[in-house]
Amino acid sequence: MNNVSSHVSFFRTLTFKLSAVLVIFFSINGIALVLWDQRDLLRDIKLDTQIAFADEGITLANELTPLIQDPEATQSFLDSVAYYYQGMELFILDVSGNVLHHASDIPSQVKRPQIDMEPILHFIRGSEMDYPIDVEIPTSDDLEFVFSAAEIPEATEPRYAMITFLGGGDDPVLSFWDKYGALLIRTILFSLAIAAITGAIIWAGFTRRVNRAASKVRRFKTGNNHVKIDDDSRDELGAVAAAFNDMVDRVDRMLKELELKERSRSELVATVSHELQTPLTVIQGNIETMLLHQQEIDGPTMDHKLRTIHDQINHLSNLIGDLFTISILDTGQMHIKPEPFLLSELTEDTLAEFDHVITDKKLTIKRNFLRPPEPVLADPIRIRQVLRNLLSNAIKFTPPEGTITLSTQRSGDNLDFTISDTGSGIPQDELKHIFDSFYRSRDTHKQKVKGTGLGLTICQKILGLHQSILTVDSKTGEGATFSFKLPFFAGPE
Ligand SMILES: Nc1ncnc2c1ncn2[C@@H]1O[C@H](COP(=O)(O)OP(=O)(O)O)[C@@H](O)[C@H]1O
Ligand SMILES: [Mg+2]
Known part of the structure; x- marks a missing residue:
């Protein structure tokens, strides 16, 4: 023990x-x-x-x-x-x-x-x-x-x-004892005195410090996580005290982190339940009305209700998909398989998925790609996910006839990808929140733009796995610019 x-x-x-x-x-x-x-x-x-x-x-x-x-x-x-x-x-x-x-x-x-x-x-x-x-x-x-x-x-x-x-x-x-017996006794008494004085000095200094440290360690053991040994001397004991204090700090930080994680986990559960509840309630409401009033509902109303149900199911499906992605990202189950590919090509491919909306909203897409293109080293499947999210945001938040500019640029050993739009932009005070899970700007809610608030969180986490970060620059009303960097493929070694 x-x-x-x-x-x-x-x-x-x-x-x-x-x-x-x-x-x-x-x-x-x-x-x-x-x-x-x-x-x-x-x-x-x-x-x-x-x-x-x-x-x-x-x-x-x-x-x-x-x-x-x-x-x-x-x-x-x-x-x-x-x-x-x-x-x-x-x-x-x-x-x-x-x-x-x-x-x-x-x-x-x-x-x-x-x-x-x-x-x-x-x-x-x-x-x-x-x-x-x-x-x-x-x-x-x-x-x-x-x-x-x-x-x-x-x-x-x-x-x-x-x-x-x-x-x-x-x-x-x-004569030997006469002369030396006394000397011997004096020597022994002297050594006892020296030992006692030295002992007292050592006790006063060293042992007391050790005892003080030991009592702090005991208090720490009994669950007091804030004890510190106040011994800033430069000797071994001082080093022990510093190491102990450092450990206390780290344990404290770890506990706080755990607490924070625990709290955000329960917050996440609450938010997720709420987010799932909303579309389910809408679906349930519409289906009940349709069941109760089958005879009275006319064609267009029925059509509207079915569309609503369809939209909500779509939303649920996206939400569940995004939640799944986040969960595999958070549990470290998403593994990156880097391979060389052309980012401009992947961007074009992803853009094609949005052809329909782009045409509908009469959006102009400007391209400003590095010529000739040079391959980057990253996981194309995951980067496609990032591009899809950024494109979908740009398209969602840009009013009809707006412009979206896509560009790739050399920046040392990296390729710099930028997407800017002429949309509503993001208010300064909200910029720091947009990467949080489920965060959707006030305006987004007002404009009834669909979304889960998980897109940018996912982008940030995926780029994090590539040792990269997603940055944003925006002002209200002046559109938004998102960028990230990926390393160039250095070629087979
Ligand atoms: N291009 C953009 N222009 C304006 N606001 C944006 C843009 N991209 C993201 N945002 C803001 O950031 C929020 C979070 O984005 P995101 O995580 O992708 O969630 P979602 O797209 O589901 O709303 C959006 O709700 C919006 O308020
Ligand atoms: Mg989004």
Whole structure:
């Protein structure tokens, strides 16, 4: 379900995620810094301790000088020193690093009877510059550094006194926490503070904007089509807001269009019913009179009634034909099959259908065709429909002895077709309506000119399918001019 929940749990918010990342980042940073620094600290402690305790080894060695030949005396001296100085462990080593004596007041035993003498000799002979030096401690598995050593003077063989100091000097672990524990805690607190401040800033800016946008989207979802996210910033969120607003606009427009279509559809149904009703009523009236008064009706009256019925049936048939054309045009079922043909020829052909009326009304037809004719590319069946409508209008609305001028003219890649008449013309304020379905001008009604008001609608739609438009130019009393363009046939490629 793509349900936009109204409440996002705190741990899922962007603010929280970003803050968490910051805390982790700063903590790692702090720990890394501390560890980096700790190396140096341990070095310093080693150095200080070795310098501080260097002399202790020498003192012990000197004290041992008279005793060293007597192992028992040596051992008891060492034991007493160990007893006296709690935390000291004392060793006597030979030149190979063998542990000859060991004294300790705390429980401790020698784990390595032999150790590497190299660093110890280095310590004894070297200067403070070489410190700190790590040595193996016989009682420990680790390298330790809190120690001191010296050669016992005047021994028959080289002997070395070594002291290790348990907890001697600074306790390095303790100093580490003393110094860095606080720093670490400060680092973590600092990172929390930074994260909180950043989080607050992000929340104030970003999350609040996101929440505001989300609430608008929710309102849109619940059917409010006019919500807009008022965020015109230039970042990603601004872009999202702009896209959303655009979508809202489009949906709004679509709905309005649909509404309009729906309304015009019902209007069309009402108009069509009315348009069909009128001739049917006339037919029905006449037939009823004829049935009721069969005996009384004389020849001419009967004739008149039959003619009326005939006319109305004709009108109905035209109306139904035009409605059918409009419906296939509107539902996109009319397909254009373009082919090359001569527009002037098609015009002549169509004109021939009106020979009778033209002669009756003594109309003059002037032709002003492009010579030599050049073929256009269009659907001749549909264009004939357009020509028929335009010709029928021109003939209908031109009084007897008027003139209708037909012309074709080159206009770039197109052939321009124009039909003008010397008829009643169309009032300026009605020009924009004449292409509407069922629209017939006030004068047309007055003059009782027959028609459905669908002709120009059909023409406009057919030309639309040819990417062309029908234009009109007219003034009341000065006739009307209709024109459209069709592309020349470019010849087989
Ligand atoms: N040549 C013309 N001269 C004057 N008025 C015209 C002309 N052609 C169209 N009209 C006006 O436009 C209206 C719509 O034309 P049309 O759609 O062909 O319907 P109809 O011919 O059935 O009346 C006409 O009723 C008329 O008022
Ligand atoms: Mg017409």
